Amino acid sequence: MAMTLRCDRAPAWAQLQAAFETAGRQFDVRHAFVDDAGRFERFSQEAPHVFADLSKNLIDARTEELLLALARECGLEAHRDAMFAGEHINNTEDRAVLHTLLRAPADAAVGKKVAGELRDVHATLDAMLAYAEKVRADHTITDVVNIGIGGSDLGPQMAVLALAEFAAPGKRFHFVSNVDGHELAGVLRDLAPEHTLFLIASKTFTTAETMANALSARRWYEQSGGTDIAGHFAALTTNVEAARQFGIDTTFGFWDWVGGRYSLWSAIGLPIALAIGAEGFRRLLAGAHAMDEHFRTAPLEQNLPVRLGLLDVWYRNFHKFTSRGIAPYHSALKRLPAYLQQLEMESNGKQVDASGAPLPAGLGTSPVLWGEPGTNGQHAYFQMLHQGTDVIPLEFVAVRDAAHDLDGHHPKLLANALAQAQALMVGKLDAGGHKNFPGNRPSTFFVFEKLTPESLGAFLALYEHRVFTSGALWGINSFDQWGVELGKVLAKDIEPRLASGDIMGLDASTAGLLKRLGTQA
Numbered sequence: 314m315a316m317t318l319r320c321d322r323a324p325a326w327a328q329l330q331a332a333f334e335t336a337g338r339q340f341d342v343r344h345a346f347v348d349d350a351g352r353f354e355r356f357s358q359e360a361p362h363v364f365a366d367l368s369k370n371l372i373d374a375r376t377e378e379l380l381l382a383l384a385r386e387c388g389l390e391a392h393r394d395a396m397f398a399g400e401h402i403n404n405t406e407d408r409a410v411l412h413t414l415l416r417a418p419a420d421a422a423v424g425k426k427v428a429g430e431l432r433d434v435h436a437t438l439d440a441m442l443a444y445a446e447k448v449r450a451d452h453t454i455t456d457v458v459n460i461g462i463g464g465s466d467l468g469p470q471m472a473v474l475a476l477a478e479f480a481a482p483g484k485r486f487h488f489v490s491n492v493d494g495h496e497l498a499g500v501l502r503d504l505a506p507e508h509t510l511f512l513i514a515s516k517t518f519t520t521a522e523t524m525a526n527a528l529s530a531r532r533w534y535e536q537s538g539g540t541d542i543a544g545h546f547a548a549l550t551t552n553v554e555a556a557r558q559f560g561i562d563t564t565f566g567f568w569d570w571v572g573g574r575y576s577l578w579s580a581i582g583l584p585i586a587l588a589i590g591a592e593g594f595r596r597l598l599a600g601a602h603a604m605d606e607h608f609r610t611a612p613l614e615q616n617l618p619v620r621l622g623l624l625d626v627w628y629r630n631f632h633k634f635t636s637r638g639i640a641p642y643h644s645a646l647k648r649l650p651a652y653l654q655q656l657e658m659e660s661n662g663k664q665v666d667a668s669g670a671p672l673p674a675g676l677g678t679s680p681v682l683w684g685e686p687g688t689n690g691q692h693a694y695f696q697m698l699h700q701g702t703d704v705i706p707l708e709f710v711a712v713r714d715a716a717h718d719l720d721g722h723h724p725k726l727l728a729n730a731l732a733q734a735q736a737l738m739v740g741k742l743d744a745g746g747h748k749n750f751p752g753n754r755p756s757t758f759f760v761f762e763k764l765t766p767e768s769l770g771a772f773l774a775l776y777e778h779r780v781f782t783s784g785a786l787w788g789i790n791s792f793d794q795w796g797v798e799l800g801k802v803l804a805k806d807i808e809p810r811l812a813s814g815d816i817m818g819l820d821a822s823t824a825g826l827l828k829r830l831g832t833q834a
């Protein structure tokens with residue numbers, strides 16, 4: 314199996330370190346624009362459905378050359394090809410990583426090893442989309458409730474909202490993820506069982522939150538007079554047997570080679586297909602596939618996910634930036650930051666390399682990702698981005714064509730996005746003291762012509778491959794998530810203690826809090 318060489322062991326790493334000391338640390342992007350009339354062209358990149366301007370970043374041509382050399386020395390291309398070929402690059406779970414196959418056309422020229430999987434993908438996709446069209450035509454179903462968490466929630470929720478313009482009227486979508494009963498109760502309050510379809514979305518069909526919500530939903534359905542579980546519950550899972558035991562026969566499956574945070578392209582995407590239809594869902598897949606092809610075939614120099622992933626390494630490991638903001642200037646992309654948080658932080662929040670050996674001190678991995686739609690963030694935390702003591706690279710996502718015809722709004726929105734990126738970079742040093750802006754604060758600016766299924770699909774795939782790139786350079790396994798396990802185990806131990814008051818073996822803080830929160834309090 315092709316694993317990458319950890320990038321800090323590659324020869325270009327030392328050269329990058331030297332470049333950082335001599336030019337990188339003091340780099341001023343304003344001077345770089347003065348020195349290079351072609352900087353915008355050099356550091357912008359056209360990719361399928363997405364244009365990206367990277368020119369306001371703290372990077373010069375020499376640094377990018379070294380980063381590209383680093384990627385080659387580390388075996389990024391071989392690792393990428395191994396993913397597409399279905400090799401078990403998720404080594405700790407001994408699994409292939411084939412979410413790209415979910416969006417490959419039925420006649421795509423894939424390797425022998427995954428041809429059978431591609432046939433299964435299309436058989437399931439066709440069945441799921443036929444079901445989606447049947448439900449779309451059924452006007453007695455007015456409400457769809459997706460019960461799932463993490464990857465079984467964030468992707469569909471984000472995409473249904475993002476593509477609302479493409480949704481047929483007549484159905485409302487609800488997403489219940491939290492085990493906090495307030496969430497499910499709040500949704501159920503306004504529903505009637507005969508008009509509701511529940512989708513139980515869980516790769517494993519064992520996740521505690523989802524199982525608790527699914528049981529309560531079924532109880533509610535029956536207690537409210539519902540008698541047709543088969544007609545009002547469907548399961549989206551790799552664990553068809555567990556769904557059957559729960560009493561659900563309508564099941565759309567997927568496979569262990571689809572990571573939860575990479576699963577919106579699979580049966581987990583059913584809410585999206587219900588909203589935008591079979592054709593819309595295929596357009597989403599086509600946009601992602603176009604980006605897959607770009608990632609797989611474009612030379613590294615003009616490969617947008619690669620260029621972004623390398624910039625991420627430069628920022629995290631040389632500049633030591635610990636966080637990255639994302640500011641979508643489109644309110645339909647409200648849930649995009651939450652979705653990208655799971656994608657990047659669950660994938661690359663690792664401290665050991667793929668062999669299990671600790672990464673050396675100072676080799677930081679995933680930054681903190683966070684964000685809110687612009688312009689809202691401007692009136693809240695942008696103060697810190699402009700004048701705070703930390704430099705936080707910010708990413709703008711702007712859409713040229715609005716999907717509404719309210720006069721004057723869209724130019725105001727776009728002007729704000731452009732002005733904020735400009736202000737971060739240019740700064741203002743003549744006003745003195747509190748009114749000074751240091752400037753030289755980096756940003757990346759993404760442009761879509763329009764928010765469509767294709768552009769959304771392409772952008773999400775772009776992000777997946779960017780996370781792949783930085784993860785590959787760090788030599789980590791971006792496709793497991795052992796870090797979520799300990800808390801789950803401890804919660805199982807604590808739950809009965811809330812009633813019993815048993816604090817034996819607990820640390821003093823947990824014991825003290827348990828006394829306050831338990832029913833014995």
Ligand SMILES: O=P(O)(O)OC[C@H]1O[C@H](O)[C@H](O)[C@@H](O)[C@@H]1O
Binds near residue numbers: 463514518
């Ligand atoms: O889809 P499920 O099996 O219910 O898993 C839901 C989520 O929970 C897990 O704990 C993982 O951290 C996530 O990667 C996953 O998406």
